[in-house]
Amino acid sequence: xxxxxxxxxxxxxxxxxxxxxxxxxxxxxxxxxxxxxxxxxxxxxxxxxxxxxxxxxxxxxxxxxxxxxxxxxxxxxxxxxxxxxxxxxxxxxxxxxxxxxxxxxxxxxxxxxxxxxxxxxxxxxxxxxxxxxxxxxxxxxxxxxxxxxxxxxxxxxxxxxxxxxxxxxxxxxxxxxxxxxxxxxxxxxxxxxxxxxxxxxxxxxxxxxxxxxxxxxxxxxxxxxxxxxxxxxxxxxxxxx
Numbered sequence: 384x385x386x387x388x389x390x391x392x393x394x395x396x397x398x399x400x401x402x403x404x405x406x407x408x409x410x411x412x413x414x415x416x417x418x419x420x421x422x423x424x425x426x427x428x429x430x431x432x433x434x435x436x437x438x439x440x441x442x443x444x445x446x447x448x449x450x451x452x453x454x455x456x457x458x459x460x461x462x463x464x465x466x467x468x469x470x471x472x473x474x475x476x477x478x479x480x481x482x483x484x485x486x487x488x489x490x491x492x493x494x495x496x497x498x499x500x501x502x503x504x505x506x507x508x509x510x511x512x513x514x515x516x517x518x519x520x521x522x523x524x525x526x527x528x529x530x531x532x533x534x535x536x537x538x539x540x541x542x543x544x545x546x547x548x549x550x551x552x553x554x555x556x557x558x559x560x561x562x563x564x565x566x567x568x569x570x571x572x573x574x575x576x577x578x579x580x581x582x583x584x585x586x587x588x589x590x591x592x593x594x595x596x597x598x599x600x601x602x603x604x605x606x607x608x609x610x611x612x613x614x615x616x617x618x619x620x621x622x623x624x
Contacts, residue, residue: 547612
């Protein structure tokens, strides 16, 4: 049976099914993460050597990965009793269950400090993620720094990539639902990830708190906030060696 998806879509599905990120695939293959991203998200045409490296890492037939024709190839693996058995072929995933989300890398963040956060979204990379069924605008941002790292399991670390859902602004006198949420705040001062511990609705001032005790709390007027996001979840964590 012919797989009519693009090379990028086949690679994206295999990554999801194997629980791998583009960063991890880049480490496995020696290819650059942005290069893998272009194949997946922009359908750039990879050369044969690139396809072979990716196919070997994902344990599939390189011809199938490139063309979608023929067998995906069953891989012989050693079972618990030492007898070789065949691993079942990976099943196709319904692409409607995924969404393509703009991704603001640490490098790209400097370009968003001029008051025009969304002006250059078309220039950003994007990430393919499981569909969020709650309506709203979503974006992925890479965290810079350790202000939300307190050494516990809840920590948000430098290099973590967070899926964010936009908070509708202005709030028009309504209080934020801040007690059960962590926020990413975009202002003229930069992009920060913080806990909001207080919202003075009358004055329009929020108090920002870092989990890392080395950082002091501070206040920010919502009039200086360009964009405000709820943190939905960590979608990728950098592997540290």
